[in-house]
Structure formats: C-alpha cells, structure tokens
Amino acid sequence: MQLRVVAINDGAQGVRVLRLARSDGADLPEWEPGAHLEVTLPGGLRRHYSLCGSRADGQEWTIGVLREERSRGGSSYLHDGVEVGRELTVTGVRNLFPLVPADEYVFIAGGIGITPLLPMIETAEAAGSDWHLFYGGRRRASMAFLERLEPYGERVTVAPADECGRIDLGAALAAAPRRALVYACGPGPLLSSLEEEATAAGLELHVERFTAAPLPASVQNATFEVQLAQTGVTLEVPADRSIVEVLEDNGIGVPSSCQEGVCGTCETKVLQGTPDHRDSILSDEERRAGNTMMICVGRSRSSRLVLDL
Template sequence: MAPNAGPAGSLDVVVRQLRWEADGVVSIDLASAAGNPLPSWAPGAHIDLVLPNGLERQYSLCGPPGERSYYRIGVRRERASRGGSEYVHAFLRPGQRISIKGPRNNFGFGPAGSYVFVAGGIGITPILPMVRAAEAQGADWQLFFGGRTSASMPFLDELGGYGKRVRCHPSDTAGRIPLAELERPVEAGAKVYACGPASLLSDLDTAAENWPAEALHLERFKAPQLAPAENKPVEVECAASKKTVSVGADESIVNALDKAGIPTVTSCRSGICGSCETKVLDGVPDHRDGILSASEQAAGDRMFICVSRACTPRLVLDL
C-alpha cells in the first residue's frame, strides 16, 4: 500500500489543528499524512471522514477554495446524532491519523451574474468557499446567515471582514431570515445557494415555486421526506457485470447488489453523499435522493442506488 493511502478508496490524513468556531462547533484542519498535496477541489465539495470507530460521516470543505496543503471542515456537536460528531468532539486531537474519502461535489458552484447565499447554522460550511470565490471574482453577492444565537453561529469573525454583504439573523434577537427579500435579486438573474436545516430549505423550496428554473441550489443534511410510496420488486440488470439481480420490495438496490457480489461504492446510504451515483442505461428511476434537481431527475440518466428505486419493472445500470 502506498504511504499516502488508507483503506481501499481512501487517503490517510493527520489532524493538524482544531479550533473552536462557536458554541458546540469545532473546525478541523487535515493534512496529508505523507506530506503530499491533497486532491484538488472546488466550492461545494465534501469529504467522507472515516473514523477509527468505523463510522463514516460527510463534511463540507470550508477552507480557502482550491487549498491543497490542508482540508478544513466544521463539525457541530450533535449529542442526538448517530455518533459521528460526538466522536469528533470527544476524541479527535492534533497529531491523530485518520482516513478520508473524496472529495466529491454534488453542490457545484456555477457562474452567475450575481449570487445570494443562504445558510442556517452549520450550513455555513459549504457556503464559505462560495463566498470567497464570489468575492475573488468581483461578483455581486450577499449572504443571509441564520442561527439560534450569535454564539452558536460559526465563522462570524471571518465573515465580519465582508461588511454589509453579510446579514446575520440570530433568531433570538433578529428573527428568521427574511426570505421574501430574495425575490428581487432572483428576478434580476441571481443564483441562490443554500444549506441548512430542513425547515429553512423547505421554506426556500416554497419561495422558489415562482422563481426561474434552476435559480435555487440546495445542499441538504438529510434526504427530503417524501410521501410514503409503495416499494415494488425490481429486476436490475448490471450491464458491465452481465448479471441480473432481483431486488425485493423490502431491500435497497445497494443491499441486493452487495448480496449478489456486485461491488458498489456507498457511504451515507441515505441519499445525500453521492458516492453511489450510477448511470442508468434503460428503465425509469424512482428518485428518492436529496441531491438531484427536478430537471436532473427528469433526465433519468443517473440515480443514487442506496435510496432510489424504479418506476419500471426493470432497470439496466452501468455496473
């Protein structure tokens, strides 16, 4: 195994620095254990943290765009979580060696005449590099940043250098982010990039119903809650493997493929990390992820097989 490599598909890194950014939020700088430049990345990218206790969790890169000497992530301690953030806060320390996967980018930052950024709490992490990129481009931009209290909102010191372009809305003193104020810049051609809790993103989805198509771009912590749907069995033909797998109504495509010995790449298994993206050669996917936009879902040429299923009795996948 190469000195820079971790487990299959991963990279060994060392915790270079931890820093408190707000109540319950720590930022972590990760450098290559071998001292090599890390893989290149762009605003919106995230990595999978492979923790020593066996958990894998996804965290957005929030350092300077394109920085390759280290990666920075921000982690809020969620005691009611499945254990990832608790482990990070309780056990990760400078000098410790861990593994990462990625980076991957499901939240790509595209060109626009102007930008509106919306962040709630720890949702500021994927937005920070976009803010820096927009500023470096000389673009017109503004950021609406909300949280429970000022003390709970990370990276405020860093954002303070942008002056009035950043509007902070701690809900205990300033109320919620005024989403109605986004309508005018959107009508003028702005793109909106947002990340935060489900309630904020749901409100943005509602606000965007009359916006131009593709104006709103969201990064979700969890796949959206969809109306209950009946799971039906599906035949999955794996074109490259020349195998056909029967997927029962009570199992995911990923699990059925795993049992059949067909290798897949997965991490979150909840439709948000993008690691299991698979090309669809035939059939109609039933999209249940939190990544693809409406137009991307309608194209039907790719799907995330950890959560999505099929609208047709058969799918042909490039596996």
C-alpha cells in the first residue's frame, strides 16, 4: 500500500510525528489499539511503528518516530529524508499487543512507548473503564504527546527522571485494583522490572518490547536441521546462524524485519519438532503449543524442525 505523508510535526525533542493518508482520499482500513504499521524504507529496510492517532479518524494513520542514537537507517531516514508529499510503502496493520476489554487498567509507558498506549487510553475512556497512566521519560521536553494527555488530568502521572526520578513501579502496582490489567511499553530494563513487580502484585501484565528480552546466561546454541515441507529441502542450522540467515544463504527469501523476535514478521508454522522459542511475542500458551515460531531468533529443542515453508 502506498500512503502519502500529509503532515509532519515535532512531537517532542527527538520525536517526529507523521500523518499518512491515501492519495485518493479514500478511507483506510479500521484498526484496533495496539496495532502497528510496517514501513518499507530504501534498501529494503522494514521498520514497525505503533499507530497512535485517533481510531475515529478513518482517513489518516499517525505514527511517532524516535530518532535512534544508533539508527540502522530507519529512524534517520524518517527524520531527515522524508518531507510532506512523500509516498511511503506500508503493509497493513498488524496487532500483537491487543487491548483486552476490562473495567480497570494500569498503563505504564517509558519514552516513545507511549505511542501504542494512546489509542488504548482513548478506548478505555470511551468504554467508561477506570484507568491510570504512569508515563516516564528522561526529561519533559523529550516526552511526546503530553498535550494529548492534559485533558485527562489526575488520571495521568507524568514522571520525567530529571525532575522526580524513575517511576516507582512497586507503588504504582500496589495501588492498582486487584482486577486491573497492566499494559506497558518501553525500554527493556523498565519492562523487566515491571514483570517482577507485576508477578509480586498478582496482576496480569501485557507488554510490548522495542528489543528482545535478554536470554539467560545459561542458554546455549546447538546445531539442528530444518526441513522445508513445501519443497522437501533439508538444511543444517549451525550454532552461530539463525534459521532466517540459513534460508537466505540458500537463496530462500522469507519475510523478516527486526531480527530480534519482536515484530512478528517472520512467524512461521511448525509442522513437526519442538521449537526453542526466544521471541518476545508469543504467549506462554502459544509457546507450549509450539504451532508457530519466530524464525529470526527461535531455534530447536529437537534435532529437526519441519516448517511450513
């Protein structure tokens, strides 16, 4: 799908907000809170950005792009190489972070992690749910979309680290209703700490990560085989290569993007064998079922995997 950039704004220091629309003015597909958009950039780069506009606006999609200090080309291009009128190639919305209906929520955002939570808050407010947002960042000037949160008043706690330190996650969850669902997005250290606090508080936690969760130091890679069911080809995956890399080495192209198991682009059906899941997407139930895996990071607990490729 080709979408035109119809407006660009500075959401905060280091954050660019792009509004996208069809050139013919037609409505865009509907989407649900938590959905993200895949943008294809020059050189074949694919990057994912959460939709953060209002779902009531059927003609525009909005994304917020943080300028990454160690950009691999995605954020720098969208900050420096895109102007109003430029067309971008995007893939339709995908939602790996859906909002489960509930009467009570706690939302926790770190930095640009506010983007997927904005439409969730809008939806929770419209449904009459009780909710509170804890929004942390390095400094107020770098925290995007503060003006959109102002109308919610005391439902929002803004915590710039240079003014008041980091969010007290323990206190935030201790004050939450026992039936509240916790939704969080932000840097890895924030989410890792939050997982511990949510477990201790007995609260149900839903997270979306920018990067993969760290693996235990004890994890080791072993060589295994992958059989491609559609062709019968069998390939060896050595300890120092991923399934995606081995496929590409053998001229077999598969959709992939993040290479970290956080975007879901490479999700592949498993027909036989036991996957070693190392992504940050699948639920515990999906991991136990072993019906799909993210082949950019996942490996095998059995000597062979048969994939639907």
